[in-house]
Amino acid sequence: GHISYLGQPLKGQSSFNLVQQKLAMVPEGRGVFTRMSIHENLLMGAYTSDDKQQIAQDIEHWFSVFPRLKERASQMAGTLSGGEQQMLAMARALMSHPKLLLLDEPSMGLSPIMVEKIFEVIRNVSAQGITILLVEQNAKLALEAAHRGYVMESGLITMTGNAKEMLNDPRVKAAYLGEG
Template sequence: MTQQDNRAAETILRIDDLRIAYGGIQAVKGVALEVRRGELVTLIGANGAGKTTTLKAITGTLPDCRVEGHIGYQGKAIKGMHSFQLVQQGLAMVPEGRGVFARMTILENLAMGAYTRKDQAGVDADIEKWFAIFPRLKERASQLAGTLSGGEQQMLAMARALMSRPQLLLLDEPSMGLAPIMVEKIFQVVRDISAQGITILLVEQNARLALQAAHRGYVMESGLITMAGAADDLLHNPKVREAYLGEYCEP
């Protein structure tokens, strides 16, 4: 096996027996999953399945709750680490709801995404790089983020996270609340980012588009992983098609 093959097979994120409880409510019940370098992996499931809670446990952004189990990133345990420490180690997240800085311009938001970096020339080059991927943002570079449409804000949130040059990008429901034409655009961008070799863990309710874009997938139900495998296999699995794609399959 070549060095490149070894690198491609390297596990960048590993979760084992993750359990999360809010008071007496067990939201996540022993989840195990992994993401290998260069992959686009999706975690699908109904609203309330525990997908976002799992992402927040990875990034250290959960409110007070009990988190048990192992979360490993690039071979190191990261459970309990602060989110700003994780960004410095190359782990970035685009949260559900986008969370742009509404009273800052697009350029100022992008600069905030690069706040851990000291290479100004590299930062400037990356702004132009992501403007090429998100031309709408370039057209509105001096516009306040709060005045953008929902789809434009989602693009900005993604570009801002990418400005940190992440080794692993977590995307939480990037299509939520967007018009169908904008959803297609966002997923095309996700595929483009993946094609550049950036590792992605995507949480998404739109199972069809998520599985069409991903290499592998996990299905989460009521805090448990109930299915896992190649994305194309899951896309054609009768149970997945009936439960998440709205297709009835004859027994």
């Protein structure tokens, strides 16, 4: 099978082209530019735009969502904690005004309090009308934040449905939520 976005197959398209089509990704392991400042990382997220005023507004907006990043705007990204790097990677991806944001394991390796903050932002971003495709091991948090859920086992989708209903499904509870 092939994967399409906006009716076009994704295979063979350049990443630059995909960003221009409003697709952004936060990879597993964050992928921040460690030798650049937080501010420079955010500018990299806006490289498809040359509207300086809009870029400055966007940076202020994401700094308001992630005040921790604002406090450290001139600090090298490599000196941040894992959770702060995750916030930066998300803010950088959101600088491109995506229609679709792909998040790969955003909670991986983070403290419970940081995971809660990341999911608060995921809900906030979703409420702004940005579609999010979230790959996440934490089934409870993922299903609480999502509209639709998909369960994958060995690369195959074995269940799909309304996320809120899946939270109460006995099979999901037993297999993924440690209940039942």
